[in-house]
Amino acid sequence: MFDQILFPTDGGDGAAFAFDHVLDLAARHNATVHILNVADTTQNGLLETRGDDVDALEQEGDRIVREAAEQADRRGVDTVTDVVRGEPYREIVDYAEKHGLDLVVMPTHGRRGLERFLLGSTSERVVRRADVPVLTIRPDEEVTVTFPYEDVLVPTDGSDCANQALALGVDVADAEDAALHLLSVVAIPTLGADARPDIRMELLEESANELLDEAAAFADDAGVDAASTAVEYGPSIHQAILTYIDDHDINLVVVSTHGRTGFDRYVLGSVTEYLVRTSPVPVLTVQPPDPE
Secondary structure, three states, X not given: OOOEEEEEOOXXXXXXXXXXXXXXXXXXXXXXXXXXXXXXXXXXXXXXXOHHHHHHHHHHHHHHHHHHHHHHHHOOOOEEEEEEEEOHHHHHHHHHHXXXXXXXXXXXXXXXXOOOOOOOOHHHHHHHHOOOOEEXXXXXXXXXXXXXXXXXXXXXXXXXXXXXXXXXXXXXXXHHOOEEEEEEEEEHHHHOOOOOHHHHHHHXXXXXXXXXXXXXXXXXXXXXXXXXXXXXXEOOHHHHHHHHHHHOOOOEEEEEOOOOOOOOOOOOOOHHHHHHHHOOOOEEEEOOOOOO
C-alpha cells in the first residue's frame, strides 16, 4: 500500500533510529525509498546564510543521503536520493506532493536536539501540513518499534477526520495481517461540574458504543475483522489512548490530525500532537478529507 516512501534525514541518531523501520517497511512491501536531505538556508530565520555555508551544507547532505542509500542497498531496497535548499518542513511537504509519494517517515526530533515538547519542530510541522500520511517515531529508549505490526489501534470519535484514519488503519491492518483495535474514549472532565454524572455517562457510553459498531461494520465491509472494540474512560483522551497502548501491546496507532473535539491542526494541545510527542509506539497520522 506504501510503494513510494519519503525519508527526510539530517544524519542524526534520531534519523538512524527511524531509518531501520523505513527499511523494514520497504523491504516487506518492495517499496522505493526517497532519501531527502534539506540544506536549511533559513538558519531558523535568525541568520542569513552565505554561499560558502550553503555549499558546505549541501556537501554534508550529499554524504548523508549517500550513506543512507548504501545502507538501503545492503537490504536490497531501491532508493532515490536528493539534496535541496530551503526551509526543511516546506521542502519535505513540497517534495512529497511533487513526486506523488505515499508516505513520509520521520523521527520526532533530530540532530538539532529539539525537545519533544517544543511546538514548531520540523516533524510536527510536516504532520500538520502534509497531504500524505506521516509516520512519526520517537527516538527514545522508551519507544518500542515492532514490525511487522501485530496490533494496530485506531481511536475514533465518529468524525469525518476519524473516519479517514479508520480507513487508513483498516488498510494497514489488512496489509500487515495485524489485529485491528477500535477505541472510543470518554473524557471524564467533559461531564462538567453541574452535570448529572449517571445520566451523562450512560448517554456518552451509548454513543461511544454506537461509534464503535459503525467503525467495526466499516472494517468488516473491507474484509477486516475488528479484534477488539473498547470504550475507555480517563481524564483526557490522549492519556486514555496511551494507557490502552500499554495495556494491549499495540505496535502502531493511526489517527487523524484533528477531529470532533474541534482542535485546529495548528493549536498546541491537540490529541494527535500529544500522541506524536509521547507515544511509546509509532504514530501514523493522516489529514482529514478535503471539504470540497
